[in-house]
Amino acid sequence: MTAFASHFAFEFRTGIRNKNLLLLNYLFPLGLYVMMSLIMPGINPLFQDTIIPSMITFGILASALLGLPDPLVQAREAGIFRSFKINGIPALNILLIPALSTILHILVVAAVITVTAPIFFDAPLPVNLPVFVLIVLGTAVSLSGLGILIGVVSPNSRLTVLYSQAIFLPSMIIGGVMLPYSMLPPVAAKVALLLPATYAMNAFNGLAMDGTAVFYAWGSVLTLFVGGLMAFLVAWYLFQWDSQNAGRGGHPALALLAFVPYAAWLLIV
Amino acid sequence: MTEPMIEVQNFRKVYGAYTAVNNISFTVYRGEIFGLLGPNGAGKTSTLESLEGLRPSDGGTLRVAGVDPATEPRRLRNVIGVQLQSGGLPTSITADEAMKLFCAYHGVVPRFDLLDRLGLKEKRHVEYQGLSTGQQRRLALALAVAHEPAVLFLDEPTAGLDVASRVELHNLMHELKARGTSIILATHDMAEAEEMSDRVAILLQGRLVAVDTPLAITATGAGLTKVSVNTRSAFLLNNHHTFPAVSQTQVRDDYAIYFSINIGQTVAALINTIEAEGDTLLDLRVERPSLEDRFLELTNGGTK
Numbered sequence: 001m002t003a004f005a006s007h008f009a010f011e012f013r014t015g016i017r018n019k020n021l022l023l024l025n026y027l028f029p030l031g032l033y034v035m036m037s038l039i040m041p042g043i044n045p046l047f048q049d050t051i052i053p054s055m056i057t058f059g060i061l062a063s064a065l066l067g068l069p070d071p072l073v074q075a076r077e078a079g080i081f082r083s084f085k086i087n088g089i090p091a092l093n094i095l096l097i098p099a100l101s102t103i104l105h106i107l108v109v110a111a112v113i114t115v116t117a118p119i120f121f122d123a124p125l126p127v128n129l130p131v132f133v134l135i136v137l138g139t140a141v142s143l144s145g146l147g148i149l150i151g152v153v154s155p156n157s158r159l160t161v162l163y164s165q166a167i168f169l170p171s172m173i174i175g176g177v178m179l180p181y182s183m184l185p186p187v188a189a190k191v192a193l194l195l196p197a198t199y200a201m202n203a204f205n206g207l208a209m210d211g212t213a214v215f216y217a218w219g220s221v222l223t224l225f226v227g228g229l230m231a232f233l234v235a236w237y238l239f240q241w242d243s244q245n246a247g248r249g250g251h252p253a254l255a256l257l258a259f260v261p262y263a264a265w266l267l268i269v
Numbered sequence: 270m271t272e273p274m275i276e277v278q279n280f281r282k283v284y285g286a287y288t289a290v291n292n293i294s295f296t297v298y299r300g301e302i303f304g305l306l307g308p309n310g311a312g313k314t315s316t317l318e319s320l321e322g323l324r325p326s327d328g329g330t331l332r333v334a335g336v337d338p339a340t341e342p343r344r345l346r347n348v349i350g351v352q353l354q355s356g357g358l359p360t361s362i363t364a365d366e367a368m369k370l371f372c373a374y375h376g377v378v379p380r381f382d383l384l385d386r387l388g389l390k391e392k393r394h395v396e397y398q399g400l401s402t403g404q405q406r407r408l409a410l411a412l413a414v415a416h417e418p419a420v421l422f423l424d425e426p427t428a429g430l431d432v433a434s435r436v437e438l439h440n441l442m443h444e445l446k447a448r449g450t451s452i453i454l455a456t457h458d459m460a461e462a463e464e465m466s467d468r469v470a471i472l473l474q475g476r477l478v479a480v481d482t483p484l485a486i487t488a489t490g491a492g493l494t495k496v497s498v499n500t501r502s503a504f505l506l507n508n509h510h511t512f513p514a515v516s517q518t519q520v521r522d523d524y525a526i527y528f529s530i531n532i533g534q535t536v537a538a539l540i541n542t543i544e545a546e547g548d549t550l551l552d553l554r555v556e557r558p559s560l561e562d563r564f565l566e567l568t569n570g571g572t573k
Contacts, residue, residue: 002373003370003373003374003376005373006369006370006373007370007373007374010359010362010366010369010370013366014359014361014362017361017396018361071359075359078357078360079353079357080357080358080359082323082353082357083351083353083357083358085322085323085342086321086322086323086346086349086351086353087346087371087374087375087412088342088343088346088347088374088375089374241323
């Protein structure tokens, strides 16, 4: 087994073995999916049409933003990165492998939701499955990139939660998961354009479900991939081996560069 | 033991205005166990971390098995093994997984036999967080030597180990030494350093105050040799005899204890006196000043 495969296998198992990660990768997204699917259609009948994309996006938000960053911060604080450096584990793998294993967990959850939602909650299936999978991947890449970036720039676990929630909560409220983008007041709609979830839901509605995109749907897909890649590259640049997280190459504020692909839409929409 | 494996020449390490290591030089040879001693803040960690490629040097030259740690990290990783003092592994990794992972990155076959040998046979599938401190340290050691590095850095290797594990670790160190591995042993355990090291270096306030064999270092101090004597009639305990070269006398249990600056004169005089008194010698023990005594002498006396 190659070093990469061995490392990936360990990280993937950790996503199930670690109770916090199990909760954030599987129990929380699937639990909320069941609860929301039982309750929400009674309150908002339109929700039934978007159960699959909404709940998958929620699952990705939970895994990538709440699950990914903190283990990175804890590992750095515990001196694990120093040990990895001594043993030749490259920074790229330290960042890429947790992101990839999280994406794999996300795909498992997405598959469970996609298969069960039509059976148990009468949810409509995606009309274009390949594009649907592409959007799921784009959303996972985008939010995993941000999750990794938070883990790299956050100085401690307490601030990690703060940074993660600063994206997670607005994404849930105005990112198209609970309310359609078209129903948002103008100011909230502008803020929503800074959130990857908005692009995910717009792309799902316009390209994969039998809905309508509010703005250019393929542009949304591209933005998700570019945003994720940009976040990852900035994280790689700012990565620190040192357990004190001191003396990095660039200022942590550079992390805001990861939002440039999303912010660019403010000029268009 | 003539091939240099670690070369430190005029090495400096500064943190802002604070000089942690000031112009030190030493060489460690192939197959040598080299003790690195010093109180907290002496500069041991800075020196080790620079040799391990974790921190850049601020002056001088460093070579580890011919590799510059600062500029050749890829080559360095396969010539060194490091047993870190604490942590260093994800809490959820098992001993088996850690061995597979680290060996995969070093491009060698996993050495599960080392886990068995270091008493982790029953713990191979236990997560790191479920291991005791001693077991964690033994796992760290197994991982550090699995790729058979030319240079091994051990930082407080026996801290938290029971007696059996400690003996096993020392045996392993001797084996590695016999195979030509150079070992840098950073420890606060002076007895261990004295027993295991071929040579020791004592760092104090960023400067090297002594580099030599433990015997030579202890011999150069002003330490007194302790002579403890027990005789059948115990007359030495009751009589205030004076003996040559003795600067201090104590009585403990059945023993008369003399601190001598010239062991030959003192012991000869003691035996003559015992014979002259018609008494029988039951026990006579001579204890040279230990490395710890010399270390305390150096650290309390500063660099002068």
